[in-house]
Amino acid sequence: MSGQAKLSVVGAEPKSVPGPKRPASPAHVIRDDAEALEVAGRVAAEIAPGASERDRNRVWPLAELDLFSQSGLWSINVPKAFGGPEVSYATLAKVIEIVSAADSSIGQIAQNHLGVVAAIRTVSDEAQQKLLFGEILKGARFGNAFSEYHSKRAAEFETTFTDEGDHVLVTGRKFYATGALLAHYVPIVALDGEGRAWYAIADRSAPGLTVIDDWSAFGQRGTLSGTVVLDKVRVPKTHLVPGYKGYDRPTADGAIFQIIQVAVDVGIARDTLDETIRFIRSKSRAWVDSGQERASDDPYVIHSVGDLQIRLHAAQALQERAGHAIDRAVADPTAETVAEAQIATAEAKVLSTEIALLAANRLFELAGTRSTLAEHNLDRLWRNARTHTLHDPVRWKYAIVGNHALNGVAPPLHAWS
Structure with missing residues (x-):
C-alpha cells in the first residue's frame, strides 16, 4: 500500500481494506520530555507541506504515519519501568498540538493509541504490560474500534x-x-x-x-x-x-483521552492563526476606508489578530495546567486528584473548542474574499475545526465544571470525562 494511495470516493461501494506492512526496523525510543518536543517539531516540519493536498485529494497518510510512529512519539507514555520515557502529560499534549498544527488528522490518529497505552498501565497485570508495552516500543500502532453507530449513547455497546x-x-x-x-x-x-x-x-x-x-x-x-x-x-x-477497571474507581484514564482531544483542537487553532497571518501579510488588500497601504496595518485587523493570539495562549495555558493535573492523578489516583484532572481538562476543552472555531471563522473575515478561493484550500481548517470539536460536546464540559463548583459533584468516570 503506497503512502500516496487515495481514499475511496464518497458514494462508491465501500470496500474492505488490507492492513499496512510493519516497518522493517524497530521504532526509536524517546529519552525524555525535551527530546519528545524536539522530535515532534521535526515530524511536524516533514508532514506539514503535504497536509493541504492530502486533504484535497483524500490521500492515505501511510508514509506520514510511519514517520510519526517510528519517531518514538507513539510510546512516550510507556512507563519507565518497562523501558519507556513516561513523559509528562503536559508534554504529551504539547506533542499532539505540534503535530496537529501540521496536520490535524495525523495528530488525531494517535489519540486512541495513546489512550489505550494509558489504560494498559492502569488496568493490566505486569505480564500483560510487559508484552503490550514491548510491542508499542517496537513501533506497533493501535487503531480503535470503540463507538457504535446504532447505540443510543456513546458509552453503550452491543459488541x-x-x-x-x-x-x-x-x-x-x-x-x-x-x-x-x-x-x-x-x-x-x-x-x-x-x-x-x-x-x-x-x-x-x-x-x-x-x-x-x-x-x-x-x-x-x-x-x-x-x-x-x-x-x-x-x-x-x-x-x-x-x-472496565479504569472506570470502576477513580483513575486519570478519561482525562487522558480528553486532553489529547484538547491538543488536537489547539493545534488546529494554532495552524489557522498562522495561516491567517500569512495570508494577511502576503495576499489581503487594505480596506478602502482604512487609509493604509497594507492590510496588516488596518487597526481592526490588528485588534482581531491580537484577540485570537490571546485566546490561543489562554487555551495553551489551560492545556498545560491540565497535563500537570493528570500527572498528579496518575502518580496518586484519589477521588480528589482525579476530579481535579477531569475539571482542569474540561476547562481546557472549552477554550480549545472556542479558539479553534473562532480562529477558523475569523480567518476568512480578516483575510478577505481571496481566502475563499479553492486554490488555497483554507476551508480545510474550518472543516477540521468544525468536525473535530464535535468530539465530546463542549456543552457538557461547562456542566461538569459548573456542577463541581456549585455542588461539589465529581465528574462521571468514563472515557468522555
Missing part, C-alpha cells in the same frame, strides 16, 4: 465476545474507527457475559476483522475513521485488557 479458553471471539460492528485502517492492532471495546467492557486488541489482519473505507465527513478526512465489522474475530487472552 460482545465469547470465552473460548485461551482466546475470545469478538462479534459486532463499529464506526468512527479512527486509525483502524492503517493500524497494526485494533483495540475493540467489547462486553463480556457480565456486561463489562474490555479492550480486545486484535491483529489488524485477523480473520473476520474487516475495515471498510467509508469515512465521508467533510473534515478530518485523513483520520480514516470508517467502519469495522467483526465476525468472530479471534483475540488471544494475552491481548484482552480489562478496560
